[in-house]
Structures are given as structure tokens and as C-alpha cells.
Amino acid sequence: MQLSLLILVLLGVMALAFQLGRRRSLATVGGRSGTRNLHSLPAYYGFYAALWAGLPTLVIAALWVFFEGSIITSMVVESLPAGMRELPPDRLGLLVNDITNLANGNIVSGDVDQAMQRAADHMNELRSIGKIALAGVVLCIALAAGSLAWRAIGPRMRARNRVELIVTGLLIASSLIAILTTVGIVLSVLFESFLFFQKIPITDFLFGLEWSPQVALRADQVGASGAFGAVPLFAGTLLISLIALLVAIPIGLMSAIYLSDYAGPRLRSYAKPVLEVLAGVPTVVYGFFAALTLAPAIRGAGESIGLTVSSESALAAGLVMGIMIIPFVSSLSDDVINAVPQSLRDASYALGATRSETIRQVVLPAALPGIMGGILLAASRAIGETMIVVMAAGLSANLTANPLDSVTTVTVQIVTLLVGDQEFDSAKTLAAFALGLLLFVVTLGLNIVALHIVRKYREQYE
């Protein structure tokens, strides 16, 4: 709450700096009549002062918000009695959690002793000091930088060029965020995966046939073997994606062909947006549909003809995922089919081919690379899809090709390993990041190949 107040105050200071800068520029040349003696328009002097007053402080405030929590925590830990400070890291983490909860006035897991209460008070004290300090520092810097900029204003100052330089810097910084995101993803999953591969050899992970991530807490514990072989997960992911593609490719492709080459404009104008709706439905809705409507229906149908169907069958998840990616296949195919030049079709008709012969023997071969690209994109979508499989597929890692059985996928395991309480040094949690790394690498590879194919194909006809 106080942070938003600070931001409001800062915006006020910036507005003030704008006004003052503008006035000063006019004053130095003797009012409105002297504007032509100024290098830039008066507003640029205002912007110049406002940017100087606002930007450095915004950066500092943002850094503060990001690091405040960890700095205060480490200060609190240092002030703890020695006996508490020397606890093993995981116990210490729990303790710090309790102290934080205590400071926030939430429920604490264990008993509150004096030292904890003192630490919590200390934390609250640090927080309020931090808030006051932040406000003071921010306002001082804003005023200092703003007044320095204000003093520099004069008729010969190239305010426009300077403002434009700053704005260009901001634009570049914004476009670098895309790169930073990728770097952040790679670093965060790589770092944790690296820790994981120190505990579990990478070959065991990639080629192991058994997945049961429960690590034994005691040596004699039953049913906690802690096997981290990812092959069953990949088999499950591929099985479900394959079912999805078997649903989506024929329906998506045929409807794209029908809508682009056969349908009248009326049908097209209604059917296309309705099909696109399927792409806009949140995946959690598909998951709900799969788990509560389709899976019981499939199970019932299977039992009525004497098959044993798991209630979390791969078939249900795959079918629904197929419905979800129909619009991807159809809209991408639609693009490439429309990109095939009309002259090719006309030539085929002139030789006496029927429409379907033209499509099958001329248009589709010409559009094939683009369609393949679209299918690869849809496949990468299916592999990375999470909510449908979390809600409709199973948890047990069976290595099977039977679509009526329950299988689990990479994304399901990431979610189950990471939702809930985590300790960041157990192989179980780290395994999720290793799976994330694999998922990222696989989908990235598929995307790069697909985009390359699509782009190359487009150039052919342009």
C-alpha cells in the first residue's frame, strides 16, 4: 500500500519537474515570444527534467522491492542466537518461515519461543525502517537529480536530442527483455538441473525405465525407491500427443481444405470463428471436460463391450487435447493452402482434373512443407500442454502403449513435484527442473525446425 503511495508521489514529482523545466526554458529566453531562440520545443526541456527526476528513482525502487525480502531475512538470521543460526539449512529455512509468518501475524506451525518472537519483532522493525529509508532515499534522489537537470536547462542545451537518446535507451531495454526472459529460463532450469544431475547420473535419468520420485527419508522405508528414469514419462507424453495429433490432423486439415476451397463465403464467415473459439477456451476447461465427462463416458463404453478401461485413460486426455489443437492445425494449414498460387490450380483444372484431384495432387504437395511445419508446432503444443493431462491423465508412470491404460506425462510430473511444500535440496524437487529443461529443449527444437520450414516455404512463392 505504501509502495503505491510512493509511486504516486514520484509521479507527482515528475509532473512538477516537467512544469518547472518547461517554465525555466521559457524564462531563459524571455517568455513565449523568445521560443525560437531555444534549441528544442519547451516541452522537451520539461521531459528532460521529468525523466531525470523519475528514472533513477524508479530503478532504485524496483531493485529495492526485488531484494528487500532476502536482505531483511539475512539480517534477521544474523541477529538470531548462535544456536539457531547453526541449524542445518533446511531447518533454518523452516525457522525463517515461521518467523516471517509470526511477523506477518499469520499462523505459525510450531511453538513460539522468546527468540523467535524477538526475531519477528526485529523483522518488523527492519521492515518499517526499510520503508522509511526507501521513501527518504527515493525522494532525495528524485529531488537532487531533478534539480541538477533543471539547473542545466538553457537555450543552447539540446534537450530534444537528449530526451530522444534516453527514450531510445528505454526502447532498447524493453526489447532486450525478450532475451533476458530466455536467458532467465535457461539459467534457472539449468542451474537446478545441474544440482539434480550431481545426485542422479544423467544417463539414469535419460534412459532409466522406472519413475518413482519418492525419496526415502529413512533407509528401511517401504515403497520409496527414488528411481528417476524419465523414459516412462516420455512414452506417456508421446502416447497422449500421438492420440491428439491423430484426432487433430485429419479434422483440422480436412476442415481447412473444405473451408478454403469448397465452402461458400457465408459458411466460411460463420464456421471459421466458431472453430477458432476452440483455441481460446482455457485449457483448464478442457481438463474439466476430459476428467468429468469424456473419461467416464469412455470407461462406460469400454466396459459395455467388455474392455477394462482406466478411469484416467490416455485416450480421454488425448482426445480432448486433439480437440484443443484442431484450430492450430486448421488455421496454419489454411494459411499455407491459401498461399499456393491460383495459377497452379488453374493449370490443373485446365488439364481436366476435378477439384479433389487438384487438391490432392497439386495443392497439398505444394503446401506440404508448410503443413508439416504447422503439425510440428501443434505437436510441440501438445507436448507442453499441462492442465488437460494434470486433470485427466494419471500419476502412475506406466510404460505402456495401450491407450486405455493410465499413463503420466512430463508436465504432470512437474506439477505434482512442485505443487505444495518443497525443499530445494531434495532430488525430488530438483527432478522437476530437470524435466522442465528437457521439455524446454524438446519444444524449442520442434519450434525452431517448424518455423524454419514454414519460413523457407513461404519464400518459395513470394
Added chain:
Amino acid sequence: MNGSEQTRARAIDIVNASLKRRYARERRFRYLGLGAVILGLLFVGVLFGDIISKGYSAFVQTHIELEVYFDPEVIDPDGARDPALIAQADFRKLAREPLREMFPEVTGRRDKRALYRVLSSGAPYQLLKMVQADPDLIGTRKSIALIADDDIDMLVKGHIDRHAPPQDRRVNDTVIGWVDTLEERGLVSKKFNTGFFTNGDSREPELAGIGGAVAGSFYTLLVTLLLSFPIGVAAAIYLEEFAPKNRWTDLIEVNINNLAAVPSIVFGLLGLAMFINLFGLPRSAPLVGGLVLTLMTLPTIIIASRAALKSVPPSIREAALGVGASRMQTVFHHVLPQSMPGMLTGTIIGMAQALGETAPLLMIGMVAFIVDVPGGPLDPSTVLPVQVYLWADSPERAFVERTSAAIIVLLAFLIAMNTFAVVMRRRFERRW
């Protein structure tokens, strides 16, 4: 000569003979295509039909009209009207009394308890709130519609099969008898379910609402919008208008295209490792959710904004440059206003994506069971799709109804946003 005429005749014959087969195949192909389109439309229909048919009944809630006596002996024995004492009073007793009067034949302890369970455990709070709002009620008698338990709700709405064997249903014959008696006396009514839109989450289906989730979604999307729109537009302007063509800008472009196709759950891993573990931001907070969704929607917004900038014809830029504007002035005074509708459309579509996103938010802990409606972007909260996910796991039949209703609300928001985007595109789209 004779031979060549014969071959020509034969070629035509071959063509004629094959025509029927070829036309049949043409027809088949055509029907196949039509079938695919119809199947696709059917999926949309089944999906929406299933959800709506399951969920529409959650917008009304069964109430039981009972004449409650606000007994001063129970609420406020010493007549001091002290709010703290009133809050501790046994309102359960008040709600139970009329039931006991109505069914004097129920005497056994277990039977009595079953009878009281006809009312929701939220009914006493309902009475407490009424008294807190109007202390003059104390000592009066008033007919009040109290919330019924979820099992009774399901029974009244017809979701429980009365003829199923008793062990297969959640209400036994005695309870059905009571409910029938109440219905005969006209005391059971279905009212619009306002609690569903204002309450936070609850373990009791009849008390659970989407108010908290909607507020959480609002704060999350607010953070996302405030960050992703300016950053996305700025990045698009730089890449489209200023960036030199070199290896660096190529790298950025490839990057953005690939980020658009990275699975959303990977963004969740990034959020968990970076924002929560490294920077120590609070778990379950809309602020972190908004940051993650910002990174996720940025590629969409950048790509749409670049397309919008590209569609502004070069003549506009040349005219501005020609009268002496700097490049920056050209962009900000002339190109940007012309491309704003396209950028806004892209942003709305990106926001719609963000609104429906679930997986990355699971990673950063927005799946907690949160009863309070969040009051700011730092309070722990959940969002609408995550609420759907949480409820979908609950076994009660009443939660199926609530989940479907929450989905209907979610879809209504999404359809409204997308329609708005389409209308805006139609309205402002300019062909140069």
C-alpha cells in the same frame, strides 16, 4: 490411320468410363471435408452444452424459509448489546429451533443432528450478520430464507436420483421425507445465488464463491497489463522502426518467436526459481503471477504491435520526416497513433490468454486454499482458472455444479474480451 482413330476413341472411352468413379470420389472428398467441419462445430457445441447444462443451476441456491425467533436469552442475555458478546452467541440454536418445532417427532440424537444438517453450516453466520447489521431484530420473530446444505440443494435441483439404492446417494429416505414436507409447505425456494459471486473459497460447496478468485484474477491481470503493454509496445517500436538489421536484432526476433511457443509451464518454473527463490517475492501473490504472465504475454503483444506498425504506410513517415520531424517525433506523433488500435487489439487478446492461463500459476503457489477476498496485489490469492482446477478435484456433486458455473463466468469474460477486440479491429481497421 484406322488404328490411330481407334486409340483416340479408346482414350475418350477411358476418360468417360472413369468419370463416374472420379465424380464419386470427388463427392466423397467433399463430404469428408464437410464432415470434418461439422465435427469441429459439434465439438464446440458439445463442450459448451456440457458445461452450461452442468453449471447453469449453480446460479440459484436452495433456501429454506424458517420463522426464526431472535431470542434475547440466547443472543444477548444481559441486554448490553455488546457486539463482541453478540458475535459469540450461539446462533446455531436459533436456526435449529424452528426445525425442531416443525418436526417434533424427531427425537433421537442422531436423527436430530441429521435434521439440523438440512441447513448449511453457514446459516448461523447469516443470522449473525443480520443481527450485526440491525440489532433491533433481537426479540423479534421473522421469516428468513436460510441457506440449505449442498446435499439438500442437489436433491431439490434434481441432481440426486431418489430411486437409487440408499447406499449410493448422500441423503437417506428420512431426509428426503423432511425435504418433501418442507416443500409441501412451500418453504423451500430457489433464489439467485449472490454468495457465489461475492464469497471466497470454502470447503462447503453452498458457501463457496468465486469472489476471491475474481479479485485475484483482477489484480494479476492489472499487473500484467501495466507491465506488458508499455514494454511490449516499446519493444515493437524499437524492433520495427529503429533497430538496425544485424545479428543482434535477428537474435531478438528469433527469440521472441520462440518464446511465443515455449510451454507455459516453463514460465512457471522461471517464476519459481527467479522471482520466488532468488528475489524472495511472496508466494501466491498476484504480483508474482502478473510478472510471470507478463513474460508470457509479451511475445503476443510484441508480434501484434509490430504487425500494426508495419501496416502504417511509409508515406506517412516520409511526410513527417519531410516537414522536419525527427525520427522519434515521426514515430510518436504520427505512426504510433495510427497503429494504436492494432496494438490494443493484440493486447486484449494477450490479456485473454493470460486470464485463462493456469499452469504457470500452479508453480508459483497460487493454488492455496484461500478464504479471504484479496485486497491488493501482495495478498495471497488464487485466480479464476486455478479455482476451477481446485474445485474440479472436489468429490461433492455440488462442486461439479459450482465448477461449471465458474467456467461459465470465465468463458463469459473471455468471450467479452475477444468480441471487444474483434469489434475494435473492425471499427478502426484502415486500408491504406
